Amino acid sequence: MAEYAADLQRQGVTLGLVPTMGYLHEGHLSLVRLLEGRCDLKAASIFVNPIQFGQDEDLGRYPRDEERDLELLAEAGCGLVFCPDAADMYPSGFRTSVEVDTLSQPMCGRFRPGHFSGVATVVLKLFNLTRCSVAAFGLKDYQQAQILRRMVEDLNLPVELLFGETIREQDGLALSTRNAYLSPRERETAQAVPKALEWARRRASEDIRDCTELSRGISSILTSRPEVRVQYVELVDPESLEPRNQVGERVLVAVAAFVGTTRLIDNLIVGPGSTMKPIHGVNV
Amino acid sequence: MAEYAADLQRQGVTLGLVPTMGYLHEGHLSLVRLLEGRCDLKAASIFVNPIQFGQDEDLGRYPRDEERDLELLAEAGCGLVFCPDAADMYPSGFRTSVEVDTLSQPMCGRFRPGHFSGVATVVLKLFNLTRCSVAAFGLKDYQQAQILRRMVEDLNLPVELLFGETIREQDGLALSTRNAYLSPRERETAQAVPKALEWARRRASEDIRDCTELSRGISSILTSRPEVRVQYVELVDPESLEPRNQVGERVLVAVAAFVGTTRLIDNLIVGPGSTMKPIHGVNV
Numbered sequence: 001m002a003e004y005a006a007d008l009q010r011q012g013v014t015l016g017l018v019p020t021m022g023y024l025h026e027g028h029l030s031l032v033r034l035l036e037g038r039c040d041l042k043a044a045s046i047f048v049n050p051i052q053f054g055q056d057e058d059l060g061r062y063p064r065d066e067e068r069d070l071e072l073l074a075e076a077g078c079g080l081v082f083c084p085d086a087a088d089m090y091p092s093g094f095r096t097s098v099e100v101d102t103l104s105q106p107m108c109g110r111f112r113p114g115h116f117s118g119v120a121t122v123v124l125k126l127f128n129l130t131r132c133s134v135a136a137f138g139l140k141d142y143q144q145a146q147i148l149r150r151m152v153e154d155l156n157l158p159v160e161l162l163f164g165e166t167i168r169e170q171d172g173l174a175l176s177t178r179n180a181y182l183s184p185r186e187r188e189t190a191q192a193v194p195k196a197l198e199w200a201r202r203r204a205s206e207d208i209r210d211c212t213e214l215s216r217g218i219s220s221i222l223t224s225r226p227e228v229r230v231q232y233v234e235l236v237d238p239e240s241l242e243p244r245n246q247v248g249e250r251v252l253v254a255v256a257a258f259v260g261t262t263r264l265i266d267n268l269i270v271g272p273g274s275t276m277k278p279i280h281g282v283n284v
Numbered sequence: 285m286a287e288y289a290a291d292l293q294r295q296g297v298t299l300g301l302v303p304t305m306g307y308l309h310e311g312h313l314s315l316v317r318l319l320e321g322r323c324d325l326k327a328a329s330i331f332v333n334p335i336q337f338g339q340d341e342d343l344g345r346y347p348r349d350e351e352r353d354l355e356l357l358a359e360a361g362c363g364l365v366f367c368p369d370a371a372d373m374y375p376s377g378f379r380t381s382v383e384v385d386t387l388s389q390p391m392c393g394r395f396r397p398g399h400f401s402g403v404a405t406v407v408l409k410l411f412n413l414t415r416c417s418v419a420a421f422g423l424k425d426y427q428q429a430q431i432l433r434r435m436v437e438d439l440n441l442p443v444e445l446l447f448g449e450t451i452r453e454q455d456g457l458a459l460s461t462r463n464a465y466l467s468p469r470e471r472e473t474a475q476a477v478p479k480a481l482e483w484a485r486r487r488a489s490e491d492i493r494d495c496t497e498l499s500r501g502i503s504s505i506l507t508s509r510p511e512v513r514v515q516y517v518e519l520v521d522p523e524s525l526e527p528r529n530q531v532g533e534r535v536l537v538a539v540a541a542f543v544g545t546t547r548l549i550d551n552l553i554v555g556p557g558s559t560m561k562p563i564h565g566v567n568v
Contacts, residue, residue, distance in 0.1 A: 096382065101380070124439055128440040155409055
């Protein structure tokens with residue numbers, strides 16, 4: 001990959017990258033389309049990155065289907081797919097890590113220590129290996145997006161970042177590879193997540209300014225289903241990710257919840273008079 | 285710098301970089317010459333990097349002479365010198381750091397917490413800003429060299445590293461910008477540092493295999509001068525920097541000592557039957 005990227009660079013061919021962990025869905029493919037017109041060669045990587053998983057997490061059972069992924073990426077216009085081995089990415093003696101302070105601490109950072117350092121490190125490696133000039137990430141992983149934006153700026157990386165809107169199922173559930181873990185019954189229950197966010201969006205634009213009240217409302221919608229266990233509901237500044245007490249201009253509402261044993265995350269930016277669209281398909 | 289580097293890259297012009305903190309001496313200039321034939325454009329940076337200094341260290345009084353530095357670099361064949369401001373390198377909100385585990389822990393790492401993270405972070409930024417394809421560093425900063433080598437490999441940076449031998453004064457003292465802090469009397473006393481290393485080199489090649497015995501001998505040569513305070517004497521594996529008990533193939537002898545208030549470091553690789561040259565100008 002490194003040699004091929006060096007060749008491309010010498011030829012003046014620019015590469016755009018969508019880093020993924022495979023088992024692709026429409027969210028990933030929308031990111032490939034986002035690269036259209038922004039680079040000469042659209043590329044994706046498929047790599048289930050071990051260093052971003054905690055010890056008790058789902059690294060071992062993370063779903064894989066490389067053959068189907070390669071077909072989908074070819075259809076979406078990818079001219080190159082990079083699928084490294086973990087042993088090549090992290091050979092014995094590997095000991096370097098990238099930390100993005102502060103932004104890694106709230107939300108998922110509180111429950112997944114080391115996760116964002118693992119993400120930042122692998123993304124930096126992928127950028128260096130592919131020498132991409134543009135890369136696309138999804139806003140469903142909102143905290144990740146902000147951390148990578150900061151990393152690119154702080155380290156003066158010559159890479160432009162694009163961010164794609166969350167793609168949702170008909171009933172509003174955000175697309176995620178981990179949705180594959182859900183039983184049919186859990187899948188229905190999972191609707192509570194976009195429902196809670198859509199409730200917050202509507203009430204924040206209508207009558208509720210107090211973040212604690214919004215947070216309490218979200219939690220009660222989620223926990224009205226006994227199979228749901230809330231990990232966090234946070235209302236934060238969309239840039240700094242610092243907690244907000246009142247819905248001012250714009251507030252990020254971020255949620256992590258277990259449905260059965262499956263951990264789902266989702267988020268929405270809300271605010272009074274904001275032009276945020278309702279989540280399509282959700283009736284509150 | 286970033287825009288100029290992008291232009292150079294588009295034109296297929298390769299850049300070689302010598303990162304420095306200025307107040308240059310022959311050691312730096314020898315690194316510029318090391319780039320000869322390895323790139324199209326020889327470049328240096330001058331930046332006294334605040335994040336690699338501890339709170340009680342000499343950031344405020346670190347010597348500067350940009351005008352003389354620029355002359356010396358031009359004479360040495362540098363076609364470009366990058367002199368950024370600290371406020372541009374670390375704007376408000378900066379929060380990313382690079383850590384190279386294990387290698388940062390022994391030797392200087394024990395006494396300068398955060399130092400090597402500061403070095404790795406700024407070097408990565410300079411690599412990204414200049415898009416250099418080759419960079420040169422001095423082996424007087426041996427631990428730094430090993431850490432940067434590891435970082436480049438671990439992060440898949442498209443940069444070749446070159447390392448220059450330590451350049452010494454007539455009496456064996458390693459060149460260092462910090463030598464400028466020494467009074468004439470301290471300058472003479474500082475000879476004890478290369479003298480102790482040269483003693484270790486000779487005895488390790490002749491009769492002493494035990495690292496504790498070598499370490500004790502080095503310390504006693506250093507402390508025979510009352511103005512010298514030893515910070516560490518370490519005998520370690522030259523790759524892993526892990527402590528060694530016996531002089532096997534090759535052992536790195538690394539020393540840090542204060543002469544008055546000036547901290548000096550130096551090192552030498554020793555070993556039985558090794559072809560290591562004596563330090564020129566030192567009589568033990």
